[in-house]
Amino acid sequence: MSDVKKFLYVNRKAPHGTIYALESLEVVLIGAAFEQDVALAFLDDGVFQLVKGWDTSELGAKNFQPAYTALGDYDVQKVYVERESLEERGLSEDDLIEMTYEDEDDDFAEKSSIRIVSREEMAKIMADADVILSF
Amino acid sequence: MKLGIVVLEGPYQHEASDTAYNFTVAALEKGHEVFRVFFYHDGVNNATRLMVPPQDDRHIQKRWSELAEKHNLDLVVCVAAAQRRGILDEDEMKRHGKDANNIAPGFRISGLGQLIEAGIQCDRLVFFGD
Numbered sequence: 445m446s447d448v449k450k451f452l453y454v455n456r457k458a459p460h461g462t463i464y465a466l467e468s469l470e471v472v473l474i475g476a477a478f479e480q481d482v483a484l485a486f487l488d489d490g491v492f493q494l495v496k497g498w499d500t501s502e503l504g505a506k507n508f509q510p511a512y513t514a515l516g517d518y519d520v521q522k523v524y525v526e527r528e529s530l531e532e533r534g535l536s537e538d539d540l541i542e543m544t545y546e547d548e549d550d551d552f553a554e555k556s557s558i559r560i561v562s563r564e565e566m567a568k569i570m571a572d573a574d575v576i577l578s579f
Numbered sequence: 580m581k582l583g584i585v586v587l588e589g590p591y592q593h594e595a596s597d598t599a600y601n602f603t604v605a606a607l608e609k610g611h612e613v614f615r616v617f618f619y620h621d622g623v624n625n626a627t628r629l630m631v632p633p634q635d636d637r638h639i640q641k642r643w644s645e646l647a648e649k650h651n652l653d654l655v656v657c658v659a660a661a662q663r664r665g666i667l668d669e670d671e672m673k674r675h676g677k678d679a680n681n682i683a684p685g686f687r688i689s690g691l692g693q694l695i696e697a698g699i700q701c702d703r704l705v706f707f708g709d
Contacts, residue, residue: 449698449699451695451698463620463663464620467619467620467659467660470659470691471619471691471694471695474690474691474692474695475691475694475695477692478692478695478696478699480695480698480699575698575699575704576704576706577585577694577698577704577706578706578708579587579620579708
């Protein structure tokens with residue numbers, strides 16, 4: 445096996461109400477230093493983590509949504525969002541924040557990291573990962 | 580097979596810690612290597628030596644500590660998650676000016692890099708959560 449493994453961070457829970465989303469993000473940020481092949485998956489209520497326009501002012505909790513948009517700077521280039529999870533919640537790609545990365549192989553052009561995939565495709569992405577970190 | 584175990588839930592409230600423990604015991608009995616057990620989220624609460632469960636119930640912390648001693652297991656508690664929830668060792672106690680610490684024998688506090696390293700080193704990283 446090569447030195448670089450495929451890490452897949454699976455996010456299934458809503459951003460607020462529990463700390464899972466925030467602490468999952470902390471793992472991604474730390475993990476970036478290890479130069480592995482990193483991808484993020486958002487499904488079930490996890491898709492709410494990427495819905496734009498968070499307002500946490502009345503929760504007394506930090507709004508950590510800007511950290512998602514900064515993930516491109518941490519070399520996170522693949523963000524898979526499950527289409528069925530969006531549809532089941534009345535959401536579409538238009539409701540999501542922008543997440544981008546700079547493509548080194550294309551003159552550092554800014555490209556979207558978000559890829560909407562079907563449940564079937566998500567299963568394949570999971571099967572293809574070496575390490576699944578499920579939060 | 581070289582295994583990494585991740586415990587994401589606290590003791591008693593959720594069964595995840597029990598299942599992780601039973602899985603770890605079974606894996607060791609089968610001759611697998613357990614590279615590390617990493618405690619994250621509320622899982623860090625498994626590491627307090629101050630828990631006092633009823634005598635006729637299992638003692639989740641002692642069980643982990645005894646397993647660690649018997650098999651020389653590396654039980655690692657995430658420092659950031661531990662700080663939030665008041666799990667401190669001697670060093671952390673001093674660093675934050677607290678008057679007590681509560682880490683149980685066999686556990687050590689370290690960073691999230693230990694989780695990523697387990698992912699890199701192990702054949703399987705197995706998560707036990709809600």
